[in-house]
Amino acid sequence: MTSAYILIASILILGGLIAALGDRLGSKVGKARLTIGNLRPKQTAVVVTVFTGTLIAASTFGILLAFSKSLREGLFQLDEIQKQLRITKADLEELSTDKEETEKELQQVKTEQSAVEKKLESTNKNFDEAKQQLKSFSSQAVQLKADIQMLLNERKQLRDNKIQLDQQVEQLQQEVSRRDEELKQGKAQIAEQTRTLNQRQSRLQSLEKQQSNLQAEINRRDAEITKLDQAIDEKDRVLKDREAQLKQLERESAYLQRQVAILEQYYQTYQELRERKIAIVRGQVLSIGAVRLVVPKAGKDVIDELLRKANRTAIELVGKESVKPDERVVKITQGQVQQLIQNLQDGQEYVVRIIAAGNYVQGEKEVRVFADIALNQKIFSEGETIAIISMDSLDLTDEIIQARLDLLLSATQFRARRSGVLGGIQVGDGRLKTVVDFIETVKQLEGGLDELQAVAMEDTKTIGPLKLRLIGIKNDDIILETKGE
DSSP, rough: OHHHHHHHHHHHHHHHHHHHHHHHHHHHHHHHHHTTTOOOOOHHHHHHHHHHHHHHHHHHHHHHHHHHHHHHHHHHHHHHHHHHHHHHHHHHHHHHHHHHHHHHHHHHHHHHHHHHHHHHHHHHHHHHHHHHHHHOOGGHHHHHHHHHHHHHHHHHHHHHHHHHHHHHHHHHHHHHHHHHHHHHHHHHHHHHHHHHHHHHHHHHHHHHHHHHHHHHHHHHHHHHHHHHHHHHHHHHHHHHHHHHHHHHHHHHHHHHHHHHHHHHHHHHHHHHTTOOOOEEEOOOEEEEEEEOSGGGGGGGHHHHHHHHHHHHHHHHHHHHTOOTTTTTOOOOHHHHHHHHHHGGGGGGGGEEEEEEEOOOOOOOSOOOEEEEEEOOOOOOOOEEEEEEEEEOSSSHHHHHHHHHHHHHHHHHHHHHHHHTTTTEEEEEOHHHHHHHHHHHHHHHHHTOEEEEEEEESSSETTTOHHHHHHEEEEETTEEEEOOOO
């Protein structure tokens, strides 16, 4: 029993090792896109998997035949055992027939013995009657003596016949006992052979079950390979889509850079015309906050607090020298305030921003603003990939890494704004040293990177900020990333 457990454990371990080796070899072949002859890489991976499955089945069957003598006998000597079983059954049937004939002969002998005993009893009765007649008829003594002598002779002969019949009966009984013993031995031998045959059939069924399990495992592996091929095709398609998106983002970034240059030129001309420096630009956020009204009457107080924050920000920007600290600089219509309070009455959480309505230079004492409201909902989940760029250059200089990183952050900001994030973007713990260390680490890598990813560090709502974790990918593995807080 211990050797059987060791054999089973060896088969399982060897099958697992060969399966792992086949899986690893299939992965290497799939990734390296190797080919055999004129086969495609996908077909080559299928051939390698089929060869591995065949090797598993062959090794398992070889181990079973090498270490199990009963299995070898069951597979190669089963026909001979069944032939012996048929011969033994025929001998048993012949012994049963002989036994029945012997029992019939014994019954006939017993019948003849009973008839002789009855005749002897009748003779004894006649002898007694003759004795009585001898006493009463002395004249017939001679005749009676002759008759008596004859009867005695007949009696003796009958006794001799009885003894002979008894001997024959005893011999027949011994023959029947011998035949019964041979019959028992034959039955025992048949029972032993039947038990052996059942054991071998059970082992054969177990082997067939193992073969079925191996076939099911091979089918499962084939299905997994098909899924992997589909996943690779899907990944290629996604990669092409992302490259197209990246090209689009690059075109949009170039367009935005041109627009920024135009705006810079416009602002420069505007500043030269005004001869004063612009302190607040149109669309600049002066204050922002997440608001949920638990008590409806508290809406006015919340809006007033946001306006006070915007007022302090505006005073800081236009210059404290020309404006008193408690002076009201920001101006908003009462209708906008009432409309804003009404929109906040549904009990949901909103992001409220106070935004400058125009451009204002330093020294101005009035800044027109308007309020913007948006539902504060989850935009990105923790671990979600925001943007990806490829790193196809092996010569990663500071300029190339910085340009790629700027492009990644621009794409991230573009998607964040398009998705509805109103707050800022923060890399890691927000320190400049974190980004610098990441750039230095990328520069020192041998062989470069395949791509850079910007991943959300935590769940991000509309109000932000969007905290990012930068990840470097090489051969689908993460080899470096920025640390969180």
